Amino acid sequence: MAQTDAPVPGQPIKQTDGVAVMPTGGVLGREQEVATELSVFAQKKPRSLWGDAWRRLRKNKMAVVGAAIVIIFILLAAFAPLLAPYGQSEVVDVRLARFGPSWLWPMGLDENGRDIWSRLLYGAQVSLLVGVVSQVIVLAIGVPIGAIAGYYSGNVDNVLMRIVDVIYAVPQLLLVMIFLAKFGPGLLNIFLAIGLVSWVTVTRLVRGQFLTLRESEYVNAARICGASGSTIMFKHLLPNSMTPIIVSLTFGIPTAIFTEAALSFIGVGIMPPQASLGQMVGDASDPGLVQSYPHILLFPVLAIALIMLGFTFLGDGLRDALDVRGED
């Protein structure tokens, strides 16, 4: 794919940062114009796809805000044991249950007298872990199967894709719930359930990419040179399919986080004493409790909302930034 922007004669050079250099024929003489163009090249290092994407991402305000939110949550989760004054299910004082926000407990205490701020930190840990680990599983299953189906096509493709179709036909949330009903709740099972169910999206994506790319000339050239199937798949086709995979991952993470939160909210996900944001929302959602002690519900709801916003903003920006055909 085009990774360098060679200037087309007569066309304005597309510029990413600073002022756009437009070869304005009337004002500058032709030689000066060429000199300006050349000086641009002298100053610039060759631009890579990732460099371009990074530059475009930085210009997107929403993406920057999203990235900031995500980084803050990652830091909070990573240093949870240091930042949390209490353990994730440690009861501060039962007699002070439902105590509102105060200097001592910035987010107040929950219905069992546990510190909400501490539980929030550990809950964020669970959310991010689910987001990342489930996507690792998705990659580990989805990419090879999609690669094999797309590269070999024919009967192999047919069989694999029919399996994918069946899994795809049922809403993923239903399958995850059934998996958990079978194997029981818990963090490990949530990783597995989400991973084992949502690989089909990536598989379809990789297969589609491989189907188009395998007909391209450079793959033909590699084949003529005697490259083996696996070399072509992993050295030539996979690197050129990276951008759609990354984009699908950035949307897979918030989807997985949502799934965990939703499952824990209805009581089939993370089980106490382990804390999870969804579970905190579920515990606090009793109508009687909400009216009189909204702080118990407010903070976990805000936390989930922020995490989801952060990842979606970032994912959206990343998709625009990586889209090579995108209009700036």
Place this chain on the structure above:
Amino acid sequence: MLRYIANRLFWFVPTILIITAIIFLLLKVTPGTGVMAKGAQQINPAAIKQLEHDYGLDKPLYEQFGLYIWHAIQGNFGTSFAFRPQTVSDIIARTFPISLKLGIYATVLAVVVGVALGVIAAVNQNGILDYFSVFLAILFYSLPNFVMGFVLILLFVVYLPKIGIDLHFNVGGLQSWKDWILPTIALAGSPLATIARFTRSSVIDVIRSDYVRTARAKGLNERQIVVRHVLKNSLIPVITLIGPIFAAVATGSFFVEAVFNIPGMGKYYVDSFVAKDQPMILAVTLIYAVILALMNVVVDVLYGFFDPRIRY
């Protein structure tokens, strides 16, 4: 066209059978989804044996599966484990209309507001209204429906009344027409955003086309161009969204119904998971799978109907 529909419907049956078989197997070959909850299982082995016999759980698997399909075709999905002696069909007959009503409200809201938002954004491309619509869409898109539900509750039921703006919403189930408003918004949120984003990019594509330039050259005013020429063609790709939107509304209803205490099918479905109520899980999952698969066929057919360029 007719041949295409017939072909799609022909493949519909085996797809559903395979899905049923998978879900059936997943649920049957497992401990813990028996007639009793785990703790209660020690009570009386003989009584449990009797119960299992009544439910036909002692027969070989293939026989159970065959019987299940045979009964399901006749509309009999067995008796619920958790809500004995009610049959699954009874529960569904009672709760499905509520979920359907909520689903229809949410779909209508999502389509009307989503299309409007998308068109407004596209017509004012890169203007303030565009940024506002895009921001609103991404906000709705990223908030999971149950979080959205609680945000609405905190806002309209808890905090706004505190500062004197009391719209008298309550969350104790469905008593008056007003109680439908917040659940509908919560359920419509993410499909609405999807429709808005899709419509926006589709309208922008069409606005740049030659025939719109011609319409402009003829001297038609902007309003006529958008309503008569742009909208019709740009809505064709949006039709493909009906399937995913329906899936979002259907699965979203589990959580929204739980948040707002709505006695619909979604809430019972969720409860049946917590109670490991196997017949309920199986039946409701099947209903969702059948409806969704059917919707996909309908969408494909509709697509060909609205876009004459597509031939089957």
